[in-house]
Amino acid sequence: MVRFISTLCMLLICCLQIGCVSSYVTPSKGVSLSKIDNHRIKRAYQSEPAAQFPSNIVLVRAQKTPDYYQNRGHFELPRNTVAEQAAFNESISKLPLVANISRLSPLLSPEYAADIEEIRTAAAPMKADMIALYTVDTEAKVHDYDVGPLNILALGFIPNQEARATATASLLLVDVRTGYIYGSSEASASHKKTSNVWLSRQAQNESIEQAETEAYEKLIEEFADLWCGVANEHLGTR
Numbered sequence: 001m002v003r004f005i006s007t008l009c010m011l012l013i014c015c016l017q018i019g020c021v022s023s024y025v026t027p028s029k030g031v032s033l034s035k036i037d038n039h040r041i042k043r044a045y046q047s048e049p050a051a052q053f054p055s056n057i058v059l060v061r062a063q064k065t066p067d068y069y070q071n072r073g074h075f076e077l078p079r080n081t082v083a084e085q086a087a088f089n090e091s092i093s094k095l096p097l098v099a100n101i102s103r104l105s106p107l108l109s110p111e112y113a114a115d116i117e118e119i120r121t122a123a124a125p126m127k128a129d130m131i132a133l134y135t136v137d138t139e140a141k142v143h144d145y146d147v148g149p150l151n152i153l154a155l156g157f158i159p160n161q162e163a164r165a166t167a168t169a170s171l172l173l174v175d176v177r178t179g180y181i182y183g184s185s186e187a188s189a190s191h192k193k194t195s196n197v198w199l200s201r202q203a204q205n206e207s208i209e210q211a212e213t214e215a216y217e218k219l220i221e222e223f224a225d226l227w228c229g230v231a232n233e234h235l236g237t238r
Contacts, residue, residue, distance in 0.1 A: 023222050024185040024230035038114075049234050050177040051129035054099035057092070058128040059085045060109070060119055062135050074112040075135075077104070077119070084216060088132075091220050095232050102126070130182065132223065134171040136215060140164065140208050164192045165207035169219040175228060182230045183222050187218035 002073075036042040062075040084105045092101050108122045116133065123131050139166050167189055173182040191210040193203040 010109050022187070023183060023185040023226035023229065025226065025233050026181055027233070047175070047178045047180040049175055049180045049182065051175050051182075051234075053231065054097045055129040056099050056127060057101045057130045057132055058104050058126055059088055059101065060104045060111065060123070060131055060133050061085075062119070062133060063091045064135075064137075068088060074114050076112055077109050078182060079106050079109075088215075088220055088223075092223060092227070095224055095227050097235075098227070099129075101132075116172075116174055116179065120174065120179060123176050128176045131174045131176055132171055133174055134169060134219065136167055136169045136212050138165060138167040138208055138212055140166075162192055163203040163205075163207045164190065165192045165204070165211040167208070167211035167215040169212075169215040171219055171223060171226075173223075173226060182234070183226050185219060185222040185226045187215050187222050189214035 036045060036125055059081075061078050061081050064144060065076045089101050089103075092098060104119070104123055105126065108125055110118060110122065112117050113122075116131075119131060119133060169187050171185045173184070174180070175182065189211050191207045191214065193207045195208075
């Protein structure tokens with residue numbers, strides 16, 4: 001009992017330090033299934049949290065590919081995520097009730113996945129309690145500014161273009177055993193860079209990289225807030 005009270009105090013302190021941001025924690029209360037006439041919706045409401053605390057969490061990144069629709073709606077599971085997930089690990093492993101956090105082994109993960117169930121199946125051999133499934137969506141544009149004939153005389157070296165990129169990083173916390181979704185987090189960041197016509201592609205790439213990095217860093221912070229809410233919600237119902 002003393003250990004339980006101590007854990008709840010740690011969680012409360014954690015939440016007070018981080019504050020409220022754009023995260024959503026799924027309420028643990030049930031619903032009347034008799035009022036649901038769609039079997040897919042009913043199955044979603046029937047799923048229950050089954051994770052153990054402290055929890056083993058597996059990180060997985062999923063991305064839409066350029067041929068997403070031709071690929072029958074399958075998501076790509078990138079393998080080159082060691083650096084970004086190491087940053088996630090360093091921050092989240094310090095939170096209370098996190099037993100272990102690691103990336104999904106490339107030996108277990110498929111190259112493409114049609115749904116979360118396939119990813120849950122891949123994470124099960126690692127004895128994971130939860131999957132932190134995240135993705136990053138980015139939009140980039142280049143805006144031209146008319147500087148008149150001077151740019152012609154300057155052979156295009158006058159900075160008359162602005163590359164803008166906006167990245168949104170989203171995350172779902174999913175129960176490996178049941179598919180229950182504990183909650184979600186989202187973070188966005190924008191970056192712009194001025195360039196000339198010769199360096200517009202480089203400026204665009206740099207803007208994209210910077211926006212995605214900032215969005216991902218914010219997502220890590222917001223996941224900490226989500227985790228505190230999830231632990232409080234589900235430990236309080238036991």
